[in-house]
Each structure stands twice: as structure tokens, then as C-alpha cells.
Amino acid sequence: MIAIVTGAAGFIGSSLSRRLLDGGHEVVGIDCMTAAYDVEQKVHNLEPLLDHPRFELLSPDLAEDVPADAIHGADVVFHLAGQASVTASWGSGFAPYAHHNIEATQRLLETCVGAGLRRFVYGSSSSVYGNAPSLPTSETELPRPVSPYGVSKLAGEHLVLAYHRTWGLPVTALRFFTVYGPAQRPDMAFHKLFKAALRGDPFRVWGDGTATRDFTFIDDIVTGLVAAAGADWDGVANLGGGHRTSIRKLLELVEELTGPIDIRYEAPAAGDVQDTSADVRVAATHLGYHPSTDLRTGLAAMHAWASHELLDRVPVRA
Numbered sequence: 001m002i003a004i005v006t007g008a009a010g011f012i013g014s015s016l017s018r019r020l021l022d023g024g025h026e027v028v029g030i031d032c033m034t035a036a037y038d039v040e041q042k043v044h045n046l047e048p049l050l051d052h053p054r055f056e057l058l059s060p061d062l063a064e065d066v067p068a069d070a071i072h073g074a075d076v077v078f079h080l081a082g083q084a085s086v087t088a089s090w091g092s093g094f095a096p097y098a099h100h101n102i103e104a105t106q107r108l109l110e111t112c113v114g115a116g117l118r119r120f121v122y123g124s125s126s127s128v129y130g131n132a133p134s135l136p137t138s139e140t141e142l143p144r145p146v147s148p149y150g151v152s153k154l155a156g157e158h159l160v161l162a163y164h165r166t167w168g169l170p171v172t173a174l175r176f177f178t179v180y181g182p183a184q185r186p187d188m189a190f191h192k193l194f195k196a197a198l199r200g201d202p203f204r205v206w207g208d209g210t211a212t213r214d215f216t217f218i219d220d221i222v223t224g225l226v227a228a229a230g231a232d233w234d235g236v237a238n239l240g241g242g243h244r245t246s247i248r249k250l251l252e253l254v255e256e257l258t259g260p261i262d263i264r265y266e267a268p269a270a271g272d273v274q275d276t277s278a279d280v281r282v283a284a285t286h287l288g289y290h291p292s293t294d295l296r297t298g299l300a301a302m303h304a305w306a307s308h309e310l311l312d313r314v315p316v317r318a
Contacts, residue, residue, distance in 0.1 A: 001025040001076060001118075002025070002026045002027075002074045002076075003026065003027050003075065003229070004028050004030060004078065005017050005029050005078045006078065006079050006081035007031055007079075007080035007081030007123075008027070008030060008031045008046070008049070009029070009042035009045050009046050010031070010045070010080065010185070011045070011183055011184050011185050012080050012123065012176075012222070012225075013031070013081070014045035014046065014049065014183060015183065015218050015219075015222050016078060016225055017049055017055065018048065018049065019222045020226070021049070021052050021054055021055060026054045027049075027054060027055050027056070028055075028056045028070050028074065029049065030060065031059060031081065032059055032061045032062070034083070034100070036085070036088075037186055038186050041185065062081060062105075062107055062108050063099050063103040063104040063107055064107075066107050066111040068111050072115045072116070074115070075117065075118045076118055076119050076121065077108070077117060077119075077120045078121045078123070078225060078229070079121065079122050080123040081100065081104065082104075082153070082156070083096045083099070084149070086147040086149045086269070086271040087270065087272075088149075089148035089149035090147075090270060090271070094148045094152075097149060101149075101155070101156055105159050105160070109169065110163075113163065113167045113169060117169070117170065118229070119171070119172060119229050120160065120163075120169055121171075121172050121228045121229055122156060122172070123176060124153050124154075124157050124173050124174060124175045125153045125176055126176065126214070126238070126240075126276050127153055127273075128143040128145050128154040128175060129143055129144065129150075129276070130144035130145045130273060131144070131273045131274060131275075132275075135276075135277040136214075136244070136277040136279040136280075137238070137277060137279055138279040139235075139237065139282055147271030148271075150271070157236065160173050161236075172228040172231070172233065172234065172235065172236075172237065172287075173236045173237070174224060174228060174236075174237055174238075174239050174283075175237070175239065176216065176221055177213070177214040177276055177278045178214055178241075179218055180215055180216070180217065180298065180302060181217050181298060181301065182301060182304075182305035182306075183309075184218075190302060193251075194254070194303060194306035194310070196261060197254065197259070197261050198310055200262070201262065202262040202263070202264050203261055203264065204264050204266055205247060205263055205266065206266055206267070206268050206269040206272055207265070207266075207267075207268040207269075207272065208265055209247040209251070209263075210246055210274075211246065211247050211273075211274050212244050212245060212247070212275045212277070213244065213245065213276050214240040214276050214277045215241050215243045215298070216239060216241030216243075216291065217291070217293035217298035217301075219293055220239070220241060220291040220292060223289070223292075227288055227289055231286055231287050235286070237282045237286065237287060238282065239278065239280065240277070240278025240279075240280050241278075241293070241295070243294065243295040244275070244276070245295060251263060253296060257299060257300060
């Protein structure tokens with residue numbers, strides 16, 4: 001298989017690219033290396049990929065220039081590139097979300113029409129649900145995003161489905177629920193949490209810690225992505241971890257690994273939801289998806305990664 005992975009330098013994109021290469025596939029990574037977070041982390045993510053004989057990196061801004069030759073030579077496109085973060089998407093900060101999450105998706109889809117792709121796999125987000133009235137939440141629930149970021153991801157989904165309905169493009173949209181694990185972006189909560197624990201710095205929690213999340217380990221997300229590429233099914237599916245856990249309980253589990261953490265509770269952030277929980281029966285039925293990493297195992301893996309990767313950057317507390 002020849003696979004296009006957009007956002008290949010990111011957390012999920014680089015993890016998927018490694019899995020595909022390990023499986024004997026060819027990967028064309030696309031990443032314009034935006035400064036949404038530390039580019040040094042993206043470069044670090046790419047290091048194990050760049051010397052691989054079956055990996056090629058391209059760096060266009062997809063909202064302005066889609067590499068048609070690469071697309072038309074591929075079997076599958078995994079579209080994971082985009083502007084992330086709920087809190088940064090308000091006010092004047094929304095412009096990059098419209099550019100990278102909506103305009104880039106439309107330009108990419110337009111190029112994919114007639115390319116003979118086996119499948120277009122879109123990385124969406126549980127943020128499209130907003131404060132869902134039922135938990136666990138199924139794909140039949142009406143999306144009600146409560147942040148501009150969630151709106152932009154839902155707009156991307158609608159574009160993907162429009163190109164399927166009108167042009168027959170084979171598509172799967174996957175709604176990711178709170179993905180964590182080694183190589184997580186430095187602006188994400190788990191990365192900040194383990195970094196604070198290693199440094200002995202305070203860690204800020206938005207809200208009182210009673211909010212719950214369906215934490216999903218990166219390996220399970222990658223497994224779901226690969227399964228979607230090989231499945232003959234069009235539609236929208238949740239990918240969750242089966243670990244709906246409160247933030248307070250999560251902090252207790254991390255402290256078992258790191259020792260006490262200086263936790264500071266602050267007012268909830270605009271656009272944050274109270275609870276998330278994925279009903280994954282659609283993914284189980286059509287993709288054979290069954291998350292296999294329990295939360296303690298996943299946190300231990302992230303702690304081991306953080307202790308190694310951050311060792312030269314922060315003083316590790318005894």
C-alpha cells in the first residue's frame with residue numbers, strides 16, 4: 001500500500017507513519033510544519049522516519065498547494081493535519097482553524113476525486129459532540145460543538161461526506177476521544193502533566209477535577225486508522241479507549257507513578273465539555289476495533305517515555 005499521511009510530523013501522524021512502515025507499506029508524509037506548537041518536537045517526531053527508504057516528506061500548505069502527483073499515485077489518504085486546541089480557537093485565533101481544518105480539507109478532497117483511491121480516512125474529534133446528552137455517546141447523537149475548534153472539525157466531516165455522496169469518494173471519518181501516549185504534543189495535558197511532575201512544577205487543572213474523559217491510548221487510535229484503510233465501509237465512527245475516568249482519578253493514577261504533584265484548580269476553560277465517553281460499537285462492527293490498552297498500562301508507557309525524552313530538558317525529581 002502507498003499511503004499519504006497528512007500531519008505526518010504530529011503526534012498521531014508520526015505514530016501512524018511508523019506503524020505503516022513497520023507493516024511494509026510506503027508512506028508519503030505531508031506536513032507544512034506550522035508553528036502552532038514547538039516545531040522542534042515535530043522535527044524530533046520525524047527523525048526515525050526521514051532515513052527510511054519507504055518514506056518521503058513533502059511540505060506544502062494544503063490550503064494553497066496539494067501535491068496532485070503524490071495523491072494520484074496513492075492507495076489511501078489519511079488526513080490528520082489540522083489546527084488543534086479548543087482554547088486557542090476563540091476570537092482572532094480562529095483564522096488558522098478555517099485555513100487548516102476547512103480550506104485545506106476541501107482542497108485535498110477536490111484533488112482526491114478521480115484519483116482512484118481505495119479510501120480517504122479523516123481524523124475528526126469528539127469535540128464535535130459538545131456536551132452530549134447521553135453517555136456513552138453514539139454517532140447517531142446530533143453534534144453540538146461548543147468551541148470554534150469543534151465547529152471546524154465538524155465542517156471537515158461534512159466536507160468529507162459531501163465528496164462521498166456527490167462524487168463517490170470512499171471515506172471514513174473517525175472521531176478520536178482524548179488521545180494520549182508517548183510523543184504527545186507539548187501543548188496537550190498529559191505532556192504538561194508529566195513534565196510538571198518531573199520538574200516539581202505546579203500543574204493547572206481547568207475546573208474542579210470532576211470532569212470525565214474517555215482516554216484513548218495512541219496505539220489503539222493507530223490500530224483503528226489502519227483498520228479503516230482496509231475496510232470496505234463508508235461512514236463515521238467513534239474511536240475511544242473505554243476508560244471514562246474523572247480528572248481527579250487520573251491525577252491519582254499519575255501520582256502513583258511520579259509521586260505527589262502540585263495541582264492547582266482553576267476556572268473551567270471556554271469550550272471545555274464536562275464529560276466524554278465513546279460508544280464504539282460502530283467501529284467494532286465495521287472496523288473490528290477493540291481498544292486493548294488499559295489506562296494504567298498506557299500511563300506507565302507515557303511515564304517511561306517522558307522520563308527518557310524529558311531527561312535532558314528538565315531536572316527529574318528523585
